[in-house]
Amino acid sequence: MDATTEEKPAREFPPAAPAAAPAGSKPMLSPLNQRRWENFCANRRGYWSLWIFLFLFFLTLFAEFIANDKPILISYKGEFLTPIFVSYPEEKFGGFLPVTDYRDPFIQEEIKANGWMVWPLIRYSYSTINNELAEPAPARPSWMIDPETRCARYQQGLEDPNCTIGNWNWLGTDDQGRDVVARIIYGFRLSVLFGLILTLFSAVVGVSAGAVQGYFGGWTDLLFQRFIEIWTSIPQLYLLIIIASIITPTFWILLGILLLFSWVGFVGVVRAEFLRARNFEYVNAARALGVSNATIMFRHLLPNAMVATLTFMPFNLNGSITALTSLDFLGFGLPPGSPSLGELLQQGKNNIQAPWLGLTGFFVISLMLSLLIFIGEAVRDGFDPRKTFR
Amino acid sequence: MNQKAPNGSAPSAGEPLLSVKDLSVDFTVSGNTTHAVRKVSFDIGRGETVALVGESGSGKSVTALSVLKLLPYPSASHPSGEIRFKGRELLGAQETELRKVRGNDITMIFQEPMSSLNPLHVIEKQIGEILSIHQGMGEKQARERTLQLLDQVGIRDPETRLRSYPHQLSGGQRQRIMIAMSLANAPDLLIADEPTTALDVTVQAQILRLLKTLQRDQGMAILFITHDLGIVRRFADRVCVMTDGEIVEQGPVEDVFEHPQHAYTKHLLAAEPKGDPPAADPSAPIVVEADDLKVWFPIKRGVLRRTVGHIKAVNGVDIRIRQGQTLGVVGESGSGKTTLGLALLRLISSEGRIVLIGNRIDGKTRKEVLPLRRDMQIVFQDPFGSLSPRLSVAEIVAEGLRIHQPHLSYDERDRVVAKALEEVGLDPATRNRYPHEFSGGQRQRISIARAMVLEPKFVMLDEPTSALDMSVQAQVVDLLRDLQRSHGLTYLFISHDLKVVRALANDVIVMRDGEVVESGPATSIFDSPRTKYTQALMAAAFRIEAIGEGIVRE
Numbered sequence: 001m002d003a004t005t006e007e008k009p010a011r012e013f014p015p016a017a018p019a020a021a022p023a024g025s026k027p028m029l030s031p032l033n034q035r036r037w038e039n040f041c042a043n044r045r046g047y048w049s050l051w052i053f054l055f056l057f058f059l060t061l062f063a064e065f066i067a068n069d070k071p072i073l074i075s076y077k078g079e080f081l082t083p084i085f086v087s088y089p090e091e092k093f094g095g096f097l098p099v100t101d102y103r104d105p106f107i108q109e110e111i112k113a114n115g116w117m118v119w120p121l122i123r124y125s126y127s128t129i130n131n132e133l134a135e136p137a138p139a140r141p142s143w144m145i146d147p148e149t150r151c152a153r154y155q156q157g158l159e160d161p162n163c164t165i166g167n168w169n170w171l172g173t174d175d176q177g178r179d180v181v182a183r184i185i186y187g188f189r190l191s192v193l194f195g196l197i198l199t200l201f202s203a204v205v206g207v208s209a210g211a212v213q214g215y216f217g218g219w220t221d222l223l224f225q226r227f228i229e230i231w232t233s234i235p236q237l238y239l240l241i242i243i244a245s246i247i248t249p250t251f252w253i254l255l256g257i258l259l260l261f262s263w264v265g266f267v268g269v270v271r272a273e274f275l276r277a278r279n280f281e282y283v284n285a286a287r288a289l290g291v292s293n294a295t296i297m298f299r300h301l302l303p304n305a306m307v308a309t310l311t312f313m314p315f316n317l318n319g320s321i322t323a324l325t326s327l328d329f330l331g332f333g334l335p336p337g338s339p340s341l342g343e344l345l346q347q348g349k350n351n352i353q354a355p356w357l358g359l360t361g362f363f364v365i366s367l368m369l370s371l372l373i374f375i376g377e378a379v380r381d382g383f384d385p386r387k388t389f390r
Numbered sequence: 391m392n393q394k395a396p397n398g399s400a401p402s403a404g405e406p407l408l409s410v411k412d413l414s415v416d417f418t419v420s421g422n423t424t425h426a427v428r429k430v431s432f433d434i435g436r437g438e439t440v441a442l443v444g445e446s447g448s449g450k451s452v453t454a455l456s457v458l459k460l461l462p463y464p465s466a467s468h469p470s471g472e473i474r475f476k477g478r479e480l481l482g483a484q485e486t487e488l489r490k491v492r493g494n495d496i497t498m499i500f501q502e503p504m505s506s507l508n509p510l511h512v513i514e515k516q517i518g519e520i521l522s523i524h525q526g527m528g529e530k531q532a533r534e535r536t537l538q539l540l541d542q543v544g545i546r547d548p549e550t551r552l553r554s555y556p557h558q559l560s561g562g563q564r565q566r567i568m569i570a571m572s573l574a575n576a577p578d579l580l581i582a583d584e585p586t587t588a589l590d591v592t593v594q595a596q597i598l599r600l601l602k603t604l605q606r607d608q609g610m611a612i613l614f615i616t617h618d619l620g621i622v623r624r625f626a627d628r629v630c631v632m633t634d635g636e637i638v639e640q641g642p643v644e645d646v647f648e649h650p651q652h653a654y655t656k657h658l659l660a661a662e663p664k665g666d667p668p669a670a671d672p673s674a675p676i677v678v679e680a681d682d683l684k685v686w687f688p689i690k691r692g693v694l695r696r697t698v699g700h701i702k703a704v705n706g707v708d709i710r711i712r713q714g715q716t717l718g719v720v721g722e723s724g725s726g727k728t729t730l731g732l733a734l735l736r737l738i739s740s741e742g743r744i745v746l747i748g749n750r751i752d753g754k755t756r757k758e759v760l761p762l763r764r765d766m767q768i769v770f771q772d773p774f775g776s777l778s779p780r781l782s783v784a785e786i787v788a789e790g791l792r793i794h795q796p797h798l799s800y801d802e803r804d805r806v807v808a809k810a811l812e813e814v815g816l817d818p819a820t821r822n823r824y825p826h827e828f829s830g831g832q833r834q835r836i837s838i839a840r841a842m843v844l845e846p847k848f849v850m851l852d853e854p855t856s857a858l859d860m861s862v863q864a865q866v867v868d869l870l871r872d873l874q875r876s877h878g879l880t881y882l883f884i885s886h887d888l889k890v891v892r893a894l895a896n897d898v899i900v901m902r903d904g905e906v907v908e909s910g911p912a913t914s915i916f917d918s919p920r921t922k923y924t925q926a927l928m929a930a931a932f933r934i935e936a937i938g939e940g941i942v943r944e
Contacts, residue, residue: 280775281770281771281772281776282775282778284737284770285768285770285776286778286789287737288735288737288763288766288767288768289763289767289789289790289793289840290759290760290790290793291789291793292793299778299789300778300781
């Protein structure tokens with residue numbers, strides 16, 4: 001009948017896992033979750049993908065400390081300043097502008113004279129325009145240009161203190177003279193965060209909708225299913241293009257619009273689980289105790305559906321990221337100037353003579369999506385009750 | 391069954407048909423090895439019936455499956471032993487050689503007739519397949535032989551049944567089809583793995599009689615696996631008692647039953663539910679009362695889903711249970727027993743007056759019934775399905791308290807839970823464990839504790855013992871009786887197991903197709919049943935005899 005329940009031991013055969021020694025303290029993971037973690041780790045590709053992804057994600061979370069046009073720390077006249085957290089007006093350094101441009105040679109000299117400053121590895125933020133470009137934007141990666149040409153636009157040429165490795169454009173610049181490395185670091189973070197938030201919201205909406213449908217069944221289920229069928233037949237892209245032409249999409253508006261459609265993916269799996277489990281005897285027992293519907297759904301049924309949901313999540317995350325990237329590529333996505341990977345691809349398309357744009361975009365996006373798919377595969381293995389590894 | 395008397399001595403040919411020597415089976419799952427069967431030896435002679443009895447987990451099915459090497463290799467292995475069938479070694483045989491034996495010389499029938507048949511194929515195809523594989527029959531020949539077989543196993547109107555799918559047949563008919571399939575090649579040995587456990591007692595009696603007749607006609611040997619000692623006594627020539635993977639005693643049935651040697655056999659024989667039900671007290675106040683209770687499920691057809699008729703699951707039942715007494719509800723599966731119980735507890739909608747301790751509860755909304763829920767509780771049949779696998783025992787038992795006594799603090803609640811667990815005979819220290827760490831009997835005690843912790847007045851027991859082993863059954867019956875006595879509980883006891891009902895109920899109603907066939911004091915129903923149907927039920931349950939053909943189901 002149903003082979004999915006891992007609780008039912010096969011008739012007459014010895015139990016799959018003899019009840020663990022009950023004495024002693026409770027382990028951190030329940031035996032079932034331990035087994036799941038082992039199955040996850042047994043998929044080596046997914047296991048390594050997880051670590052690589054976590055490493056990259058952790059790194060990009062601190063993008064401001066890696067690629068920024070502001071120093072991390074300044075010691076100026078015996079005072080420590082942190083420009084990343086506090087915006088200091090230029091008056092502080094003897095200027096008159098409301099915002100300090102730390103890349104300005106005048107400011108740099110002023111600070112040097114009265115203290116010191118620590119720059120991030122890359123001295124460009126995603127929106128910083130490199131004014132000392134050696135060649136018209138999009139410029140080639142700095143290491144492809146000989147030193148003299150590279151520093152020709154600095155005031156003192158090769159001798160200029162700003163002609164350092166920190167001001168290199170490791171992967172060139174885009175057609176507006178912005179550093180590509182800085183843009184992909186910020187772009188990676190933005191894409192992953194967008195995907196995670198969208199997936200999380202979709203899961204909350206989708207699981208609730210699926211739960212209500214599956215638990216109550218009957219007319220609720222019937223009407224809801226028909227509604228979803230109509231809803232999913234709306235052409236998403238056209239709707240987005242129409243909305244984007246009326247209002248300028250921001251991060252959150254875009255998230256909201258994509259959420260309108262992405263929650264539907266979760267409904268099917270959760271609804272099926274609830275339909276199956278709503279007549280389980282322990283659910284009936286809870287009803288007989290007078291437990292409210294909401295509590296039954298939350299305490300007794302949701303855990304069953306979470307396995308399916310968690311398995312589905314990495315793939316939904318990938319879909320969300322792809323959706324954002326494709327909207328950006330078409331120009332209906334994030335507001336102009338945002339560090340978006342889709343926009344990088346679009347620039348690559350428009351500037352065939354600058355292959356570093358297209359290639360970088362392609363490699364970053366494919367690496368990110370592949371890592372997530374591999375992790376998703378391993379998660380699926382981990383939750384598979386029938387999976388056995390030698 | 392008196393016509394042949396091998397009585398354990400070596401059968402006529404000198405060599406037994408099947409000889410199992412020192413058979414062991416190990417299972418290795420992720421590095422852990424379990425010894426499922428340890429050094430088991432037994433012989434089966436031609437035309438003989440040997441029963442393997444034991445409780446669940448004793449290794450009886452594993453032993454039977456090893457004969458045909460049907461275990462999940464390579465996680466299963468045989469460290470020792472040999473199995474000789476007609477002088478041929480089976481344990482070391484090649485897969486191709488075994489395939490000739492399976493379904494041909496040795497055949498099997500399983501417990502679950504529902505899942506043993508392929509739901510996508512008609513009966514004719516399923517039986518015909520065996521005939522064409524092993525005997526190379528053509529379509530026409532196979533059809534003739536199939537009809538003959540169906541006739542042999544007592545399927546009425548076999549011509550039309552040929553085109554039926556398994557779901558169109560009843561459980562008993564399906565098991566008959568399975569038997570027909572296993573007889574198709576006239577085997578020498580039939581292995582029957584609990585063939586009647588999933589069937590009603592009346593159907594069980596018919597199937598057993600059929601097997602006996604077929605054995606007499608065809609002279610085949612039967613290896614019969616069961617946990618039911620009553621069947622063994624009626625049916626088998628010799629018996630092997632298994633526990634913990636070992637055969638602790640074997641011999642002719644009369645010897646083993648009359649003079650059991652091993653302590654476990656004695657324990658097993660003594661494990662029948664005993665004791666007397668509470669005495670009827672006509673002066674006690676009525677706790678539950680229902681008049682003309684009806685549960686009809688509409689049958690909807692067509693595009694507009696118009697109601698064209700009703701399935702009358704419960705049709706006009708009157709019930710009256712007094713305090714401290716037990717009403718037993720018996721009947722075959724599908725007779726509406728459970729539906730009746732659920733309707734009384736207002737877990738499904740029904741028509742007709744229901745009164746619980748002076749409160750009319752029919753027609754009330756969910757919210758209005760809620761405060762009364764603590765007075766009426768339920769214990770389900772399946773100890774594995776009725777406990778949420780993701781909650782600890784303490785959480786499971788405390789769930790009702792959170793709703794009905796929300797003022798209790800965490801510590802107070804914990805104390806009440808511990809007390810309830812102690813009362814049902816469980817160690818309260820185990821309350822933070824999860825249900826999967828407990829055995830079937832212990833789980834059923836947890837279910838009982840969950841119901842009892844609210845101190846209800848009325849408890850509906852829906853076959854609470856039928857999923858349990860015999861010895862555990864007896865303990866649960868004793869527990870239920872003790873609880874009833876100390877708390878003055880009122881029970882509605884639903885069961886198809888008449889022995890258990892006799893030990894617990896002082897009043898009985900017999901149900902069939904949603905209606906009450908007979909009702910009255912338990913003693914009179916058990917000792918002098920009036921209707922033919924009840925008589926057939928009693929004969930099947932206590933004497934494993936099939937009488938009253940046409941009255942009971944097939």
